[in-house]
Amino acid sequence: MSAKWRTNPNTNLLVLLGLTIFLLWYFGAFNPRTLAKLPNVTAFLANAFPPDPRPTPLLLLSMLETVLIALAGTVIAVLISVPLASMSTRSLFSTPVTTFFRLLLSVIRTVPSILWALLFVITVGLGPLAGVLGTAMYSIGYLGKLLYEAFDVVDREVLDSVRMSGAGKIALMRYVVIPESANYIISQSIFMFEYNVRASTILGLVGAGGIGFYILSYVQVLDYRSLTTTLLIVLAFVVIFDLISSRLRSRFLPA
Amino acid sequence: MRDVSYAYRLGKPVLHSVNLTIESGEVLMILGRSGAGKTTLLKLAAGLLKPQSGSVIYEDGRLEGKVSQSIAYVPQKIGVVENLTVLENALLGALGKLPFLTQVVGSFPKELVARAVEVCEILGLGEHIHAKARELSGGQRQRVAIARGLVQGAKLVLADEFVSQLDPLTSLEVLELTRELKKQGIGFAITTHDVHFVPKFGDKVAVIKEGRLVLHSNVSDMSVEEVLNVI
Numbered sequence: 447m448s449a450k451w452r453t454n455p456n457t458n459l460l461v462l463l464g465l466t467i468f469l470l471w472y473f474g475a476f477n478p479r480t481l482a483k484l485p486n487v488t489a490f491l492a493n494a495f496p497p498d499p500r501p502t503p504l505l506l507l508s509m510l511e512t513v514l515i516a517l518a519g520t521v522i523a524v525l526i527s528v529p530l531a532s533m534s535t536r537s538l539f540s541t542p543v544t545t546f547f548r549l550l551l552s553v554i555r556t557v558p559s560i561l562w563a564l565l566f567v568i569t570v571g572l573g574p575l576a577g578v579l580g581t582a583m584y585s586i587g588y589l590g591k592l593l594y595e596a597f598d599v600v601d602r603e604v605l606d607s608v609r610m611s612g613a614g615k616i617a618l619m620r621y622v623v624i625p626e627s628a629n630y631i632i633s634q635s636i637f638m639f640e641y642n643v644r645a646s647t648i649l650g651l652v653g654a655g656g657i658g659f660y661i662l663s664y665v666q667v668l669d670y671r672s673l674t675t676t677l678l679i680v681l682a683f684v685v686i687f688d689l690i691s692s693r694l695r696s697r698f699l700p701a
Numbered sequence: 702m703r704d705v706s707y708a709y710r711l712g713k714p715v716l717h718s719v720n721l722t723i724e725s726g727e728v729l730m731i732l733g734r735s736g737a738g739k740t741t742l743l744k745l746a747a748g749l750l751k752p753q754s755g756s757v758i759y760e761d762g763r764l765e766g767k768v769s770q771s772i773a774y775v776p777q778k779i780g781v782v783e784n785l786t787v788l789e790n791a792l793l794g795a796l797g798k799l800p801f802l803t804q805v806v807g808s809f810p811k812e813l814v815a816r817a818v819e820v821c822e823i824l825g826l827g828e829h830i831h832a833k834a835r836e837l838s839g840g841q842r843q844r845v846a847i848a849r850g851l852v853q854g855a856k857l858v859l860a861d862e863f864v865s866q867l868d869p870l871t872s873l874e875v876l877e878l879t880r881e882l883k884k885q886g887i888g889f890a891i892t893t894h895d896v897h898f899v900p901k902f903g904d905k906v907a908v909i910k911e912g913r914l915v916l917h918s919n920v921s922d923m924s925v926e927e928v929l930n931v932i
Contacts (some may be wrong), residue, residue, distance in 0.1 A: 606749050607780030607846070611853045612770045612797015617804045621793055625784040 490670060497678055498671035505660060505679050512656035513683065515574050515649065516642035519559075519581025524635045527551075527586045531593035532619045537602050539615065548594065555587025559645050563654035574655030581642050581649070589638050596630045597623050629698040636698075640691035647680050704755035707741055715741045718755065719914045721907060723890050725856055726883050730903035730920070731892045732932055737909040739892040740777065743859045746890065747774040759857075770797045773850025775860040781845045783835040787826050790834055790845045791817040794853030813852070820851045824878065840871035847878065857888045865894060876902045896928055908932055 474480055533539060534547040557565075563580025570576050600623050608622050624631070650658025657680060664673035702721045708714040715738045723729050723746070733739045744750045745757055748768040759769050773794070774780070781790050795813045796804050803809075809817075821830050824844040829837060834845055843863065850858050864872035872895075879889050879902060891903075899906050900920055908916035908931045916923075916931045 601778060601780075603776030603778050604780045604782060606744075606747075607774045607776050607849075608782070608793050608796070609749075610747060610768050610770070610772060610774045610855075611794045611849065612768070613793065614796075614801065614804060616801075617796050620805060620807065621785070621789075621796070622782050625782050628784050 493668075494670035494674045496671065497674040498669070499675065501660070501672050501675060502679070505657065505676055508650075508657040508660055509647075509679050509683050511574055512646045512649075512658075513643055513687075515577040515581060515654075515656050516639060516646040518578045519585055519646070520635060520639040520642050522578070522582035523585030523589050523638065524631070526582070527590040527593055528624070528631065530586065531590045531597055532623065534590065534594035535597040535619070535623065537598060537600065537605055538618060538623070544594075548591075551587050551590040551594070553587075554583060555591060557584065557587075559584035559642075560648060560652060560654075563649045564652040567653050572653040576652075577646060577649040577654035577656055580654055581646055584645075585638050585642060588641075589634060592634045593627070593631060596627045596634075600626045633695045633698040636691050636694050640687050643687045644684050647684075702742075702746060702752075702755065702757050705745055705752045705757060706754045707738075707745055707750060707752050709741075714912060716745070716752075716909075716912045719909075721746075721914060721917060723857060723888055724905075725888045726886045727904040728879055728883060728889045728891065728902055729905045729907060730899045731890060731907045731909065732894070732896060732899070732928065733892075733909035734932065735894075738912045739909055740861050742909060743774070743861050743890065743892060747772055747859050749774065770853055771856045773847075773853055773855035773858045775843070775846040775850070775858065775863065777862045777865070779839075779842050779846050779866075781834040781842050781849075784833060786831050786833055787821060787837070787841075787845050787848070788814075788817055788830040791821055791830075791848040791852050794849040794851070794855075797853065817848070817852045820848045824848050824851075838871070839867045840875055843867065843875045844878070847882075851882075851887075856886065857890070858882075860889060860891045863891045863893065864898070872898070896925055896932070899928060900925060 470476065530547055530551060534544050534551065536544050559580050561580075562583040563576050566576035566579040566583075570579065604626065605618055605622055608618060613621065646656050646658075648658045648661070650656045650660065651662050653659070657676060660676050661673065661680075664670070664676060702719055705716060705719045705721075706714060707716045719742065721742070731739050731742065741750065745752055748757065748759075759772065782793070785793075792809050792813065795809060795817065798813065799809070818827075818830060821827055824847060826841065826844055826848060829841065834842060837845065846860075847858065864875055867875060876898060879891070883889065883904075893899075903920045906916065906918055906920050906923060906928055907914060908928065910932065916928070
């Protein structure tokens with residue numbers, strides 16, 4: 447009976463619709479006070495268009511800073527996550543060692559990049575450096591996990607045969623695991639960069655540099671036309687980087 | 702190997718009290734059906750697995766879970782690093798000769814590089830030393846695996862299903878190499894399903910059946926039919 451229920455697409459659709467309506471109601475979407483604010487949306491849109499082109503040069507420079515924050519954060523993350531992922535590889539290191547490093551990566555990953563950036567704003571001060579370090583920290587946790595999962599599936603037979611030559615664990619990492627996973631490391635690093643370009647656009651909200659600063663400022667001064675220009679620039683950059691990233695990654699991933 | 706028995710965790714025993722000797726400068730062909738325990742036998746001989754009982758002794762030293770640089774192991778999937786060049790793969794055999802830091806940095810002394818180039822040339826890989834291993838044919842990759850063993854200075858090469866993935870002509874070429882190399886005192890233990898290679902390339906033959914060594918004999922004392930009857 448349950449299998450029949452699961453395979454009926456109409457029933458599934460009705461259940462999903464019901465669940466969505468329930469959640470919207472639960473979060474107050476049908477509250478009369480909320481509904482009374484609906485005309486605000488049209489007022490906002492009326493104020494947000496047409497976009498104001500005047501801050502474009504400034505915003506482009508700021509977006510470039512955002513991209514550089516993402517790039518620097520990703521490069522630092524790759525350099526640190528490869529050794530950490532290596533220490534988490536079960537085919538090379540004992541369970542206590544891999545468990546410790548996997549836990550460490552998990553803890554790092556639990557904190558989102560904007561929170562890391564906030565912590566670095568407190569420690570190193572306002573500016574893009576906090577953004578770079580915040581982006582790097584989150585990416586270490588995320589990339590580290592992706593990489594150790596790839597390192598784990600490197601053929602143990604290859605490892606065994608090279609181990610016979612007297613190679614130590616670090617040498618096995620250097621000459622077998624990393625070369626065998628090279629395409630995956632490159633592909634995931636590009637993906638991480640693409641992700642960080644998107645994630646870095648909001649770092650400015652906490653004072654960690656980049657275009658997020660202008661997003662926050664325009665919202666605060668109710669300059670919605672400039673906000674639209676900012677969001678269009680972010681959208682254009684993200685779309686361009688998504689396209690470049692998917693093209694590049696397809697070169698390194700097996701067909 | 703003396704009275705070696707082995708079982709994988711929570712599994713049935715794979716090998717029961719196997720006694721087997723592999724001499725230098727000879728080719729031992731190990732036959733048996735799939736799942737008979739041939740690969741486990743080679744891994745125990747290589748020191749990659751530790752027997753639950755019995756002992757694995759190499760030149761008077763006990764191995765049992767420890768590897769010896771005098772033994773090379775060529776797994777079923779050949780075991781070359783696809784993204785490294787032929788020369789780099791051959792040089793992997795020399796890693797054990799380097800101090801830790803040199804090993805990590807990858808700075809190979811000139812004489813080791815020269816030896817690796819020489820070995821590649823002897824094995825017919827001279828034209829391909831800068832080609833990535835993934836670009837090579839199956840037969841060439843087998844040669845790379847052997848080259849790594851020779852650069853390692855191995856006196857014994859343990860090869861699992863050495864030619865099973867090669868076409869008949871390439872199989873013959875690769876096995877011809879063993880003839881040349883055994884003249885230099887290098888011994889081979891090769892697992893195979895193809896009994897017809899035994900009289901041409903083997904000096905001794907061993908048959909594993911359900912984890913037990915049921916035949917260990919000079920090839921000259923047995924016919925192919927007799928070996929087949931034992932399998």
